[in-house]
Amino acid sequence: MHAKVVIVGSLNMDLVTRAPRLPRAGETLAGHSFVTVPGGKGANQAVAAARLGASVAMIGCVGDDAYGEQLRAALQAEGIDCQAVASVAGESTGVALIVVDDSSQNAIVIVAGGNGQVTAQVVDGFDSLLSLAEVIICQLEVPMATVEHVLKRGHELGKTVILNPAPASGPLPAHWYGWIDYLIPNESEASALTGLPVDSVAGADAAATALMASGVRKVIVTLGEQGALFATHAHSQHFPAPKVKAVDTTAAGDTFVGGFAAALADGKSEAEAILFGQIAAALSVTRSGAQPSIPTVNEVQGYPS
Template sequence: MKKVIVFGSINMDLVARSPRLPIPGETILGRDFFTAPGGKGANQAVASARLGIPTQLVGRIGDDNFGRSLLTHLQTFGVQTEHILIDKTAHSGVAIIAVDDSGQNNIIVVPGANGCVNGTDVKNLINLWDNAAVLLLQFEIPLTAVISAAKAAKSVGVKVILDPAPAQIDIPDDFYPLVDIITPNEIEAAQLVGFPVNNFDTAANAASVLLQKGVGTAIVKLGAQGVYCATADSTFFISAFRVQTVDTVAAGDAFNGGLVAAIAEGRSLREGVVWGAAAGAISTTKPGAMSSMCDRETLDRFLNERGFSG
């Protein structure tokens, strides 16, 4: 089994629950509040590690209580944290999350130390390439660092997987050919291609545009509809797994964790998408981010019950 390297954000989530999400300018009463470790990079590292894959996280935290708590949580979940830098000049990143009774959410991310990630952190990746199958990237750290990391991975033959979240419009054209697999949801795909993405046909069109931009494989996540996947040679669609949704926070992160775990085990792209869809579905049945990531036994049982081999 090869290892997964995640280069990305590490946040403390500040979560408020309410019957519904407020409209702009409105104040409503919530009924619950809690803090939980999060950040797309950290969530995806936990999702991979929980599935039994050796997973190294590279990023930054602040020299504060949130940072120390985040480091402890990551280690508890089995993530290798030796290359997480403690930044004494910035606070740890935070995400302010509102969740309603249907499980929908909105999120404000304040980067903190994540916004300070730079070439020094990219250099920390150089000693990690040995036996690495995948470098997993997101956009909650500076784009310049993401691009540099992708170039470094590409130069040594490590597969680059990009979760283009949060959505951005200023991605340079020469970045796309560095990406082996891109995994946007509907909103992110629409932002990347310039037209609405909300069903099978528009997902297929978006994937085609992303392939034309130079990515190797485009995986468009359509939430409850399923997942569309396209390469230069083939396309397929995986229907969403039906579950009782409690909280959609970090479902996309769980998907990416499942996908990279399958790739690290040398499984096929289709198996990777199925694992991702299953891990994402399972995560929506529990509240929170890292705490909603499933272990390997749970994933295998879930897939077996639905006619898939784990």
């Protein structure tokens, strides 16, 4: 398989319960419902890139448990190359324990499990996949040392390197920036990276300018219903969002990243790739769930222009 897009990142099983409200300390509540949903930012982006037309391979780790088997099977069902999704003996698969109340507020506990075992050594065992890639994508749900290793290796190989800095709690190591072709944060992540308020297109432009002053080549700040801001050292451009009725924004950012990468790997221009990713993300928010909400390439191509 020629893997045009390779994702190094997380695989989680989302355990989602709905309850009237969030429980207080020591309290037991009766919930409305419970579902298990394949997730993790890495896996979501892999599914998005695959459904949106790319040949995809995933590098990551799961535990030697039923959730790990289910997550791998879900990726394989999308045609994703999972030879580099390793099972770690004696480790649990990553999980996100999510309680959602009747007003849509949530409380989440994440256990990294196998995601914490994605080491540079694991990645090096599949260097041939990185060599075959045209686009390499990382997020921040695996160890930071591993992300650094992948960014550097991708740059050495001359690949298009994308970092989705999520979750971001503060500035990234300055020496990373020279290895990244496209940094794609959302508003809160752009704010965490720069310390600047990012709640508008102008705020996104200021944050992108600060990031480029730190050495980033190109920045795309995703702004939800406000669209996206694309900035290079030469210019910046605002891309308004398609107008849709949002039902659930889960995985919208992951869908954008996967769609943008798939379009780049297909030879589309940056502007075309951003628009393609935006339409994919817009369609995803009209449906519930993470991976179940991600559209196909035919749906995006059929979207009214």
